[in-house]
Amino acid sequence: MSITYNPKKRKRAKKHGFLSRSKSPTGKAVLKRRRQKGRKQLTVKKPV
Numbered sequence: 001m002s003i004t005y006n007p008k009k010r011k012r013a014k015k016h017g018f019l020s021r022s023k024s025p026t027g028k029a030v031l032k033r034r035r036q037k038g039r040k041q042l043t044v045k046k047p048v
Helices: 009-016 018-023 025-037
Strands: none
Touching: 009 018, 018 025
């Protein structure tokens, strides 16, 4: 049996990052809601 969760910083950032959120209308809505709520961090930080 293989391990199912193999985290990759780049893949995570590409999928859940600020740029990918900004591209789609639903992603923009997510950012708007998170700003409205007062979240300190809106999205996943980009990999170093």
